[in-house]
Amino acid sequence: MGYWFRIGDFDLLVVSDGVIRQDAGATFGLVPRLMWEKYVPDIDEKYRLPVGLNSLLIRGGGKTVLVDTGCGDKVSRAPGAMGIEHTGRLIGNLRAEGVAPEDVDLVINSHLHFDHCGGNTFVDDGKLRPAFPRARYVIQKGEWEAATHPNDRTRGTYLAENIEPLDDAGLVDLVEGDTEVVPGVRMVRAPGHTDDHVVVEVESGGDYALYIGELSQHPVQLERLAWISAFDTMPLVSLETKKRFVEKSIEKDATIVSVHHEYPGVGRLRLDNGKRKWEETSNGSAGNENGAAL
Template identity: 30%
Template sequence: MSLKLTVGDLTIHRIIEQETTFLPALDLLPALTPDLLAENRPWMREAGAIDAEDVLILCFQSYVVKTPHHTILVDSCIGNDKPRPLRPKWNMKTDDTFMRGLAAAGFSVRDIDFVMCTHLHVDHVGWNTRLENGRWVPTFPNARYVFGKREFDYWAEQHSKTPVPPFGDSVLPVVEAKRAEIVRDDYAIGDHARILPTPGHTPGHVAFTFGRGKDAAVFSGDLMHSPLQTRYPELSAKFDVDQVQAATTRRNFMERFCDTDTLCCTAHFPSPSTGRIRRKGDGFSCEAV
């Protein structure tokens, strides 16, 4: 399986940290019924999106996008040395999988010009920082880190009431190191990278579109976790802050990119994780490329 794609003048590399079972489908997607699951189980199994016990299989990954001008990391995955007691597979991790993946794609941490975060959940900011002499420091020393203002403000307010560990160890140290760009929705990087607001999973969740003059690729973040949500956009995840808004945003996103040449790069679909949105009945599918 190739982890490298080319679309237009972009080169896209997948950096996989984990691809593993996550939660039972009926747990992650509260509106999913046993009958609907049974109806879709065959193709989900064939796609490697669900195991024999009906537990969803998710990929946890970053993307490195090489434009003619910049090298951009989209989301920074889980990270090492971080206390995540609620997620044993992520808790105080010490493996070199992510860094080996980055090196295999031909990059060092110094090569990254921008880190763009779709939102500030634990598995999207982890490698923003690394532990050095007991302190959290930016992993990518030459990068500007792009955080959406609505998203940043939401988590800053939550953190001021009750500590939010990933905000404390993976976001604030970047701000303190003066490497952060806290931006509004009209922010762009050159003529290749733009923000597309996609609220619902979190209040300030965004997708990123890339391409000169058109959307050659879109990075959807946690707009959807499983291919089942393309078939049935109304199925929101239990982690969505506003499940109704998330469902509306997801359908609007599908309609926008349906039957276009835009490559959709998902955060969590099982490998190959990328595809083009096509209409399928009243829903959609992400046809692998």
């Protein structure tokens, strides 16, 4: 079953697209292996760690909103630097919770790297089509420009197959800056991983939830703010962004949803003798909803 919880008048569901494996050293950037390896017991022979692909479904205000769509099922299954053999499960997991693709009104991509928007589209009878045909896809204008005009560093992660069919179908809404998509649901700029990366806030009835996107790929990165992934294009900006949202999360006792923590990736940050501590609100594992842990 999926992981449901409530924030005021909203029903939220964490639903998985699967699990990938990512280079452990790159995940922790400049942090020496001797410092981080004790936090990562599950490393494979290629020195990769399992990384979740947790999307968030939000129901309320007469709308159904989906945040991030995982890798989808179009990416190559060939072994390589990233283990992507166990992805493409989002639609099936949504259907198992009674949610059809046609039920989704809005799709928000925290950014347009392939592991966050690969499920935007699918192949039907040899043609690429939007996976959520009735939805508007709400994307930051700057992120759209970066994805449609990639440079030598970014062209391997910005894939046209994940976004061009949306534009062809007239389903893209480009926005600039912080945007309330539904009363109580906001996409908020959180630069660092990319310049126009966003997080998503849900606030209702005194409750507050935060979908953090790429602010963290492992829980210890929320406890130790200077531990920044090598995948962040602006690491010093990431540091300031993460500090801002971590402080806000502690102040507001936020329910945090992480796309890349082990499923379901839901928890809270507490202060313990002045030190930040991540506390999971459910004992999930990266494989529980995906068939098998990697």
